[in-house]
Amino acid sequence: MTNYSTTHQQQQDISDHLLLQDKDKATMTEPKKPELKIMLIGKTKAGKTSSMNTLMGRDPVYSLPSASSDTTECTSETREFDDYKLVIIDTPGMLHTKKTKAELEKTLTDAIVHAAPGVHMFLLVTTHRAESKGDMESWKILQEMFGENTKDYTLALFTKGDIKPLSQEDFDGRRIKGFSVDWHTFDNKENTIPDQVPELLKKINSIVQNREEKKKMYTNEMFQQAQKIKEEMEKKMREEQEKQGKKPEVDEEGIIQATVKEILSQFAGEKNCKIVFDVVTWIKNTVEKLC
Known part of the structure; x- marks a missing residue:
C-alpha cells in the first residue's frame, strides 16, 4: 500500500514554498501604465489652465500654490486615469503679448523641455465665440513654433461649452478646422x-491608436535634442547625489529646470555643445519670426 502521509519536514517545506510564492506575488511590481502626454496650447485667457484643472479632476478655478495671476511658466502634472498615466502640460505664457524676446525664448525652451521627446496630442484651446483675425494669427504662430506637421496631432478644445454647445456642423464651418x-x-x-x-481621452486614444507605430507621438529634431540634454542633466544629478553619499532620486522638475538653464546659458560641456547650440539657434530663429 502506498503511504500518502507527509512528514513534518515535508509539510514545512511545502509551507515555506507557498510562503515564498506569496512573497514573490506581493513584491511583483504592477506593469507600467502607458503614458499619454498632452500639451495645452492657445491664446491667453482661452481657458487652458481651467481645462488643465478639469483634466486633473480639480476645481476649475484652482491655482497651484506657487501660481499667481501673472504666472506665465510652463507646468506639467501627472494623473492616473483608468488604464493611462496622463501627463498634462500647461503653457500659460506661450502667446503673452508683452513678452520680450528673451522671455519668449525662455517660454519656448520651457515648453520644449517639458514636452521632450514629444507629445501625443496638442489641445488647441479656444472659446466658443466667433473666430477673429487675432485667433488665426495666434494659431499660425503656434504652428510656426512646433512645425507645420502638428495639425494631425492637434485637437481643438472649445471651452465654455455651457454657454453654447457646438455640433460637428459648427466645427466644419470654423477656420480652426484647418489647424x-x-x-x-x-x-x-x-x-x-x-x-x-473620459470622452476626450477616448477620442485622443482613438486618434493615437490609428496612427502608424512610429508616428504615435509628435516629435521633431528639437524635441529629440532637448531629450538628450535632459538625459544628460539627469545623469549629472545622479552622479552628484552619489558623490554626496545620497540615494539617487529623480527630481523631474529639477531636471527640467536644469535642462532649460543649460540650453539658455549656452555654456554646455563639450559633449552637449553641438546639440545645445542647435536648440538655441532654432529657438532664436523661431522667436525672431514671431516678433
Whole structure:
C-alpha cells in the first residue's frame, strides 16, 4: 500500500514554498501604465489652465500654490486615469503679448523641455465665440513654433461649452478646422460632468491608436535634442547625489529646470555643445519670426 502521509519536514517545506510564492506575488511590481502626454496650447485667457484643472479632476478655478495671476511658466502634472498615466502640460505664457524676446525664448525652451521627446496630442484651446483675425494669427504662430506637421496631432478644445454647445456642423464651418484633426467641448464651470474627460481621452486614444507605430507621438529634431540634454542633466544629478553619499532620486522638475538653464546659458560641456547650440539657434530663429 502506498503511504500518502507527509512528514513534518515535508509539510514545512511545502509551507515555506507557498510562503515564498506569496512573497514573490506581493513584491511583483504592477506593469507600467502607458503614458499619454498632452500639451495645452492657445491664446491667453482661452481657458487652458481651467481645462488643465478639469483634466486633473480639480476645481476649475484652482491655482497651484506657487501660481499667481501673472504666472506665465510652463507646468506639467501627472494623473492616473483608468488604464493611462496622463501627463498634462500647461503653457500659460506661450502667446503673452508683452513678452520680450528673451522671455519668449525662455517660454519656448520651457515648453520644449517639458514636452521632450514629444507629445501625443496638442489641445488647441479656444472659446466658443466667433473666430477673429487675432485667433488665426495666434494659431499660425503656434504652428510656426512646433512645425507645420502638428495639425494631425492637434485637437481643438472649445471651452465654455455651457454657454453654447457646438455640433460637428459648427466645427466644419470654423477656420480652426484647418489647424486640427478633431474637436471636443469642455464645460470648465462644471467639473462634475462625468463624461467630458473620459470622452476626450477616448477620442485622443482613438486618434493615437490609428496612427502608424512610429508616428504615435509628435516629435521633431528639437524635441529629440532637448531629450538628450535632459538625459544628460539627469545623469549629472545622479552622479552628484552619489558623490554626496545620497540615494539617487529623480527630481523631474529639477531636471527640467536644469535642462532649460543649460540650453539658455549656452555654456554646455563639450559633449552637449553641438546639440545645445542647435536648440538655441532654432529657438532664436523661431522667436525672431514671431516678433
